Amino acid sequence: MSNPYEPMLARICNIDIENDARDIRSFKLAFCNKNDEAKFSFLPGQFAELSILGFGECPIGIASSPTEKGHLLFTVKRAGVVTTRLHQSALDEKIGIRGPLGNTYPFEKMNGNNILIVSGGFAFTTLRATIKYMIDPANRSKYRDITVIYGARNPGELLYKSELWDWEKRDDLAMHVTVDKADKSWSRYEGFVPAVLKEIAPNSRQTIALVCGPPIMIKFTLPILIDLGFSEESTYLSLEMRMKCGIGKCGRCNIGHRYVCRDGPVFSCAELQRLPQEY
Amino acid sequence: MSDRKDDGFIFKNEQLPALLNLLIAKYRVIGPAQKDRGASMVTLKQPEELCLDYQNTVMPQKKFFLPQTESLATFDPLNNDAKHSDQEIATTILIGLRPCDVLAVSHLDRVFLEDEPQDPYYRKRREAFRIISLACNDPQQTCFCTSVGCRPDSEDGADIIMHQLNGRYFIKGITAKGDDILALFTDYVQPASKHDIEEKEHLAEESYKKMKGSFDTDKFMEKTDDFQASWWKNISQKCLGCGICTYFCPTCHCFDITDEVCMHYGRRIRTWDSCMYPSFTLHASGHNPRTSHKERMRQRIMHKFNYSFKNYQKYFCVGCGRCVLHCPVNLDIRQIIRQVTEES
Numbered sequence: 001m002s003n004p005y006e007p008m009l010a011r012i013c014n015i016d017i018e019n020d021a022r023d024i025r026s027f028k029l030a031f032c033n034k035n036d037e038a039k040f041s042f043l044p045g046q047f048a049e050l051s052i053l054g055f056g057e058c059p060i061g062i063a064s065s066p067t068e069k070g071h072l073l074f075t076v077k078r079a080g081v082v083t084t085r086l087h088q089s090a091l092d093e094k095i096g097i098r099g100p101l102g103n104t105y106p107f108e109k110m111n112g113n114n115i116l117i118v119s120g121g122f123a124f125t126t127l128r129a130t131i132k133y134m135i136d137p138a139n140r141s142k143y144r145d146i147t148v149i150y151g152a153r154n155p156g157e158l159l160y161k162s163e164l165w166d167w168e169k170r171d172d173l174a175m176h177v178t179v180d181k182a183d184k185s186w187s188r189y190e191g192f193v194p195a196v197l198k199e200i201a202p203n204s205r206q207t208i209a210l211v212c213g214p215p216i217m218i219k220f221t222l223p224i225l226i227d228l229g230f231s232e233e234s235t236y237l238s239l240e241m242r243m244k245c246g247i248g249k250c251g252r253c254n255i256g257h258r259y260v261c262r263d264g265p266v267f268s269c270a271e272l273q274r275l276p277q278e279y
Numbered sequence: 280m281s282d283r284k285d286d287g288f289i290f291k292n293e294q295l296p297a298l299l300n301l302l303i304a305k306y307r308v309i310g311p312a313q314k315d316r317g318a319s320m321v322t323l324k325q326p327e328e329l330c331l332d333y334q335n336t337v338m339p340q341k342k343f344f345l346p347q348t349e350s351l352a353t354f355d356p357l358n359n360d361a362k363h364s365d366q367e368i369a370t371t372i373l374i375g376l377r378p379c380d381v382l383a384v385s386h387l388d389r390v391f392l393e394d395e396p397q398d399p400y401y402r403k404r405r406e407a408f409r410i411i412s413l414a415c416n417d418p419q420q421t422c423f424c425t426s427v428g429c430r431p432d433s434e435d436g437a438d439i440i441m442h443q444l445n446g447r448y449f450i451k452g453i454t455a456k457g458d459d460i461l462a463l464f465t466d467y468v469q470p471a472s473k474h475d476i477e478e479k480e481h482l483a484e485e486s487y488k489k490m491k492g493s494f495d496t497d498k499f500m501e502k503t504d505d506f507q508a509s510w511w512k513n514i515s516q517k518c519l520g521c522g523i524c525t526y527f528c529p530t531c532h533c534f535d536i537t538d539e540v541c542m543h544y545g546r547r548i549r550t551w552d553s554c555m556y557p558s559f560t561l562h563a564s565g566h567n568p569r570t571s572h573k574e575r576m577r578q579r580i581m582h583k584f585n586y587s588f589k590n591y592q593k594y595f596c597v598g599c600g601r602c603v604l605h606c607p608v609n610l611d612i613r614q615i616i617r618q619v620t621e622e623s
Contacts, residue, residue, distance in 0.1 A: 004396045005351050005536075005547075006363045053547070054356035054540045058563075079563035094359040215566070241568070242560050244536045247396055250552070251533030252559060254578075257586035276506040276581075279568050 004247050007051040007096025008036040012089055013071060020156030023078040024122060025087055026063065028071045029097060040100060042066055043107060044129035045238060045266045048099030049246050050074060050086065058082040059243045059261070062100065063125035065132035067139070072097070075125045075159060101246040102265050105130050106236060110208045114145040116230075118221055120193045120213030121152055124159050126238060127212055135173060147202045151178040151193040151217075155186050176200055194220035197228075204229035212238040222269065232270040239265050239279055255279050287451035288461070288468035289475050295448065296326035301463050302372055306409075309343075310374040311336055320373070331375050331443065334419045335599060339529030340380045343373060344387060344404045345551075351400065352547040356540050361547065364400070368407035372460065378433040378440075379424045379597040381412040383529035385436030389591045390532060400549075409456055412437040416482050418489050421600030423613055426493045429597045431486035432479075442479040449479045496584065496594060499616045503585045506577070510622065514615050515576035517608045522553035524602035524610075525579065530587075530595040533559070554578045580615075 014028035031037040044065055049057040058080065064073035078087045089095065105126075115134065119127045127150075134143050148167070152158045158177065168175045178189035178196045189196050193213065209230050211221055218237065225235055241253035241260040248262030256275035258264065267275075290298065302308045303323060310329045311318040318333035320340065354361035384405075391401035415422075415431035424430065434440050438457030442449040449471055452458040461468075471479075502508070525531040535552040538545060552559060555575050561567045569575050587595035596612070603611045 002396075003363050003399050005399075007361075009359060053354045053359060053361055054538050054545050056538045056547075057536065083563065096359075096361070240562065242562050244534070248394055249390060249398055249532075249534075250536070250549075251554065251582070252552070254582075254586065256581075257589040278506075278574065278578075 007098045026075040042100035043104035045104035046100040051096030055085040061126040067136040114207040116209040120217040123212040147174045209235045235269040287471040299326035307371040356545045374411040379599040381436040411439040414442040421603040424598030432483040522555040525553040527601035
């Protein structure tokens with residue numbers, strides 16, 4: 001039988017420093033073994049355990065879309081032992097990858113609906129994958145209007161900047177990028193994500209909302225979504241939790257009787273309402 | 280399987296060493312022996328080492344299936360390739376486990392075998408082990424298995440069950456693997472008579488009565504649905520957070536995965552971990568969803584008496600009483616459950 005604890009080997013084929021603080025890097029990984037690439041079938045929302053022998057593993061959301069062939073993208077903030085070591089990695093270095101793990105954004109349910117994406121800071125990664133997936137020519141017709149509200153503390157902290165500005169130019173995607181604090185060069189929104197959401201007031205009819213951001217953003221975003229008429233069934237959150245095994249065994253990442261690694265990380269607000277508020 | 284229902288066998292106490300010799304000749308056999316600090320499982324070289332006159336072992340027996348420290352992979356840290364362990368485990372007979380500890384193994388099966396994906400390390404061990412359990416005639420003061428869905432003669436998880444009768448043993452196969460082992464004993468055992476079966480049932484019933492009716496676990500589960508109830512704080516006040524309850528618990532199975540390196544030798548290991556420690560849920564960002572003893576003790580109790588029931592329709596407590604026996608501040612889950620269920 002296959003061993004779910006055994007990582008596949010992947011090569012780092014590109015490293016981008018994402019932010020001014022230089023503590024967020026995006027790593028492009030290519031599988032060393034082509035069979036592994038074929039096996040790694042995923043949809044946006046899922047994550048993987050990145051592994052460096054001697055340092056350990058850490059769960060990181062997959063920031064690329066399955067429509068981007070030949071590589072996977074992981075955007076990693078330097079925080080603990082493994083991510084610090086990862087930040088010291090060089091091009092062509094080999095690291096381990098275990099996955100895909102967890103569930104996906106509700107693509108079946110999203111089919112035929114408007115999509116609203118609300119995200120703040122570093123949590124944009126799997127939503128970047130989702131946008132990339134939805135605007136792929138093969139998929140774009142499945143979704144109606146796509147609205148994206150994305151914010152960071154300041155312009156230098158926004159992820160995927162050049163891509164954001166490309167998306168702004170598209171006519172099949174409404175991009176609203178905001179920063180908490182503007183600088184001289186900034187000409188877009190200034191203000192917190194929930195405030196911009198309130199100002200834009202997207203239509204909630206036949207719309208699925210995908211929300212991912214820091215707890216404080218989520219706390220102020222959800223009431224506004226409710227005011228706009230979004231139901232708990234049509235609002236989805238992607239959660240984080242400390243994890244180890246990633247397959248629902250090690251008992252660490254539970255919220256109530258659910259495991260974020262296996263039953264999440266994407267939950268509808270309706271599901272979360274039924275679980276203890278402990279995350 | 281129904282034809283197996285009553286076909287137990289009987290052998291005399293004096294024959295036990297001969298039967299053990301048959302097993303020892305063919306398998307690795309592990310059973311309880313008396314040690315300084317109480318009964319402990321040892322690999323038997325001689326039948327005389329086995330001691331079946333004991334109430335329960337000091338430690339639970341989960342370690343055979345989920346060792347406290349287990350190597351998942353070995354590697355050279357300078358080279359990226361890891362070798363994931365696939366060591367062979369010899370067929371081993373665990374004899375004399377108490378039914379509560381055996382039931383706990385069947386609970387662990389749900390997590391490690393029935394929930395996808397299967398855990399290959401656990402599976403390898405589970406497949407290599409045969410369990411001969413020993414029904415309890417003499418429960419300890421701290422035993423409460425009858426309140427949590429177990430019995431002194433529960434068969435769940437065992438391949439064979441034995442009962443100590445007056446001067447003789449009743450023995451019965453439960454699984455096909457158990458029947459294979461029993462087949463070795465053909466020359467030594469006789470079919471159990473009606474009298475033998477009545478005696479075994481009588482002894483189990485007597486044992487059951489010693490514990491019966493201690494508290495209402497189902498009602499407690501309903502109470503725990505109130506996640507914000509004020510009693511959570513009260514019951515956790517004296518907890519030191521030492522985690523000893525989790526290490527002694529036969530169903531606690533939470534683990535950590537870490538890498539150990541010494542020069543050119545590295546290994547990825549998993550070790551028992553405990554939800555009673557703040558680091559268990561501490562995020563790299565510094566956020567911790569369970570900040571105090573209250574949240575951590577609530578997690579432990581909820582996992583045992585609420586979440587596991589929602590996921591598996593089982594309480595992940597088998598009533599072995601080890602947490603009661605070993606808690607340094609005398610926290611007693613039986614008292615907690617009584618107090619909470621009788622409050623309103």
